[in-house]
Amino acid sequence: MKLVTLQAVRKTENGFNGTIAVPGDKSISHRAIMLGGIAKGKTVVKGFLPGEDCLSTIACLRQLGVNILQEGDYVEIDGKGVEQLREPEAVLEVGNSGTTIRLLSGLLAGLPLYACLQGDSSIAKRPMNRIVEPLRLMGTKMDGRQDGKYTPLTINGGGLHSIDYAMPIASAQVKSAILLAGLHATGTTSVTELQVSRDHTERMLEAFGVTVHRNGKKVSIAGKQSLTATTINVPGDISSAAFFLAAGSIIPNSNITIQGVGVNQTRTGIIDVLERMGASITVTGEDEQSFEPFADLKVISAPLKATEIAGELIPRLIDEIPIIALAATQAEGTTIIKDAGELKVKETNRIDTVAKELNKMGAHIETTADGLIIHGKTPLKGAHVNSHGDHRIGMMLAIAGCLADGETLIENSEAIKVSYPTFFETLRTLCELN
Ligand SMILES: O=C(O)C1=C[C@@H](OP(=O)(O)O)[C@@H](O)[C@H](O)C1
Ligand SMILES: C=C(OP(=O)(O)O)C(=O)O
Incomplete structure (x- = not known):
């Protein structure tokens, strides 16, 4: 109880x-763990937020086989590149974190793994179709309750192609999910925002050596780029x-x-x-x-x-x-x-x-x-x-x-x-x- x-x-x-x-910063802490987890080399995160949401992100990445040391606000990620991620043997639990489930879904969509994600009773009520629709357009085999509207979500990833997506809502989580999927798709993926939302994913991808093109409200990323570990000061x-x-x-x-x-x-x-x-x-x-x-x-x-x-x-x-x-x-x-x-x-x-x-x-x-x-x-x-x-x-x-x-x-x-x-x-x- x-x-x-x-x-x-x-x-x-x-x-x-x-x-x-x-x-x-919560948004930046989540992204540092996810990008560090797919980069090659040792990523150091200083000033990490050890709040429950970001700890859920760490737990999920560990289930995907990433070695992460976390002591308070200091984190070291032993990155071996995206190909080292392994299929999780159990459901990925995101707790109360919308950012974890939406961004991680984007990341997993591009990888040849099967994964199931769920969270708490609040997450179960939050809309997931906003990411499921564009990720399906990219070729992801993805489902959830009520045709992908709600959790639990299942993802059978890999084999993605790029899209040019006009966002129907202002959401950094949706934009980020598509960009992270685009990282492992063929061709160049573009997202045009309805209104400008937080750009931490774009900035952090650049810090990990990825080329991101920005033109007003349009963000584009060429697929098949690899990430190089770095130090992130949050x-x-x-x-x-x-x-x-x-x-x-x-x-x-x-x-x-x-x-x-x-x-x-x-x-x-x-x-x-x-x-x-x-x-x-x-x-x-x-x-x-x-x-x-x-x-x-x-x-x-x-x-x-x-x-x-x-x-x-x-x-x-x-x-x-x-x-x-x-x-x-x-x-x-x-x-x-x-x-x-x-x-x-x-x-x-x-x-x-x-x-x-x-x-x-x-x-x-x-x-x-x-x-x-x-x-x-x-x-x-x-x-x-x-x-x-x-x-x-x-x-x-x-x-x-x-x-x-x-x-x-x-x-x-x-x-x-x-x-x-x-x-x-x-x-x-x-x-x-x-
Ligand atoms: O990308 C992020 O880190 C976040 C984006 C926002 O959500 P939406 O993308 O749903 O607007 C915000 O409310 C949330 O706290 C964190
Ligand atoms: C909406 C929030 O977060 P999330 O979407 O990650 O649950 C928030 O922190 O206010």
Whole structure:
């Protein structure tokens, strides 16, 4: 039986203060393990995120026969090239990780192996047809429940040919799955994005010596290229830093510096939106040397005003919408978030869970078909809330609890370990929790 965890959080009286570093970027950590696993030579990953999702990726690659040493945020991968991957003897378990199942499916599609992939009860509800359709077009024999819509997925890979695919949705996971399959297909595979999404796969493939052509929203990769091992320095995860950027803005008397955060343009929508709302954020020490840019972010509390978030901005802050919604409850005016229907197919339906849980605390949030309407300047009060097993909802509620009058109890708080296992330790360095 799974234990239900309950975390108590009380209002912080003196603000959030201090200098912190957030754990490594989740998206980049997954990709470093997968690409290191098919490269030739020793790949070293520094600043790896030892969160449950990325540990699932390591476990899957080990099942495929890759030797991986992991100690905290340090990883060494003994890469022997893609031909050394062996057929897994058991089902590949991806846990709660959408990135693991979608990217790994793309990788496996190109290899002459049979594999079965499944995850937890949240993964079982998330759409897989978005990758199954293009991978089938490339020649993959692939199936899943309801004609490939849902997990478990089975893949009988190999013998792929290239495609020129126009994506019907904005998704870095779908783009990456196709590019990883294209790596082992004949001809040149192209993907044209509907809207620009995070480009970590493209950047990391280049870091492993692969030629990737980019032309606006079109990305192309010639098949049959091999990867050469490298050292990957993973920046701090801006999606984790986002909780403190928002907290520092809305919790009075705060002053936080977050060191070494990844500031890839495809991920910095959170900074743009908070600044537009009136937040005081300073970006310093930008380092562009590495394949992914890093910077230090400083935030001090400031009065916020409402905004509208829509269109091309959405993929640049898709995972930050729960914490942006909390910030908007404290802003002057009504914030409108639209074009964010993708939120319905994350770890939970985040349109519903954000509204339901924050409204328990006194917020006034309405749901729409593709977003949220958030009425500002609503004082929050402590309540018994639930992460519903969604890490980002859990962290957002913990920050809400630091702002609300009285005590907040967060049920299923253990979900936070998916992307930020030391979240409450960081919180305790910034303020008194209880
Ligand atoms: O490629 C990635 O690492 C991710 C892409 C996004 O998902 P989609 O591709 O479904 O938009 C994001 O929400 C997820 O947390 C990580
Ligand atoms: C949606 C997320 O991740 P994934 O799709 O990898 O489960 C997330 O981290 O918010």
